Amino acid sequence: xxxxxxxxxxxxxxxxxxxxxxxxxxxxxxxxxxxxxxxxxxxxxxxxxxxxxxxxxxxxxxxxxxxxxxxxxxxxxxxxxxxxxxxxxxxxxxxxxxxxxxxxxxxxxxxxxx
Amino acid sequence: xxxxxxxxxxxxxxxxxxxxxxxxxxxxxxxxxxxxxxxxxxxxxxxxxxxxxxxxxxxxxxxxxxxxxxxxxxxxxxxxxxxxxxxxxxxxxxxxxxxxxxxxxxxxxxxxx
Numbered sequence: 001x002x003x004x005x006x007x008x009x010x011x012x013x014x015x016x017x018x019x020x021x022x023x024x025x026x027x028x029x030x031x032x033x034x035x036x037x038x039x040x041x042x043x044x045x046x047x048x049x050x051x052x053x054x055x056x057x058x059x060x061x062x063x064x065x066x067x068x069x070x071x072x073x074x075x076x077x078x079x080x081x082x083x084x085x086x087x088x089x090x091x092x093x094x095x096x097x098x099x100x101x102x103x104x105x106x107x108x109x110x111x112x113x114x
Numbered sequence: 115x116x117x118x119x120x121x122x123x124x125x126x127x128x129x130x131x132x133x134x135x136x137x138x139x140x141x142x143x144x145x146x147x148x149x150x151x152x153x154x155x156x157x158x159x160x161x162x163x164x165x166x167x168x169x170x171x172x173x174x175x176x177x178x179x180x181x182x183x184x185x186x187x188x189x190x191x192x193x194x195x196x197x198x199x200x201x202x203x204x205x206x207x208x209x210x211x212x213x214x215x216x217x218x219x220x221x222x223x224x225x226x227x
Binding site: 008030031033035040041042043044045048050088092100101102104105106107 | 118120145147154155156157159162164172204206208210213214215216217218219220221223
């Protein structure tokens with residue numbers, strides 16, 4: 001299977017919460033990241049979590065990490081139409097020579113219905 | 115304003131021609147990266163450089179070349195040996211220490227016909 005897996009699509013109504021899930025296979029990663037990509041644009045770093053943390057909250061964003069199950073999630077509260085984008089999960093910060101490299105999932109396209 | 119610039123936004127080339135994509139950063143980052151993005155494929159690492167005058171191949175380096183003569187610049191050349199060069203190319207940079215946050219440029223869409 002893929003190193004970092006995400007579901008490809010998610011559709012929510014404006015004002016609801018969105019939860020985007022990610023699973024990974026390599027437990028040596030030190031950091032896990034969430035990026036947002038709007039159409040035709042580069043990736044914007046939303047947040048990251050250190051692997052010894054369970055949760056990180058930043059305004060409308062909540063990241064949950066279950067290290068035992070190798071499961072990461074991004075919750076967006078009060079989802080707005082401007083949140084419509086592709087969201088990428090990535091892992092990185094591995095020890096040794098690979099520490100610089102990030103491994104990305106294929107992205108989850110979030111569609112927000114007005 | 116600090117950031118990463120990529121030029122041009124759109125690039126068109128004929129098959130068999132080499133083409134060079136520009137990437138410049140003024141964030142004082144040590145490391146720079148090139149990714150390729152295809153629909154439904156996520157991002158795949160082409161090359162990365164941790165320091166000036168040094169670079170390493172990523173997962174899909176065949177048909178590409180890079181140079182890192184200055185800290186601020188990391189140009190990518192797509193050669194005629196690249197079998198399927200049409201794609202969206204993204205450049206990124208980061209500091210060399212943790213948490214290795216990578217910041218991305220706006221991308222260049224290359225179309226080869």
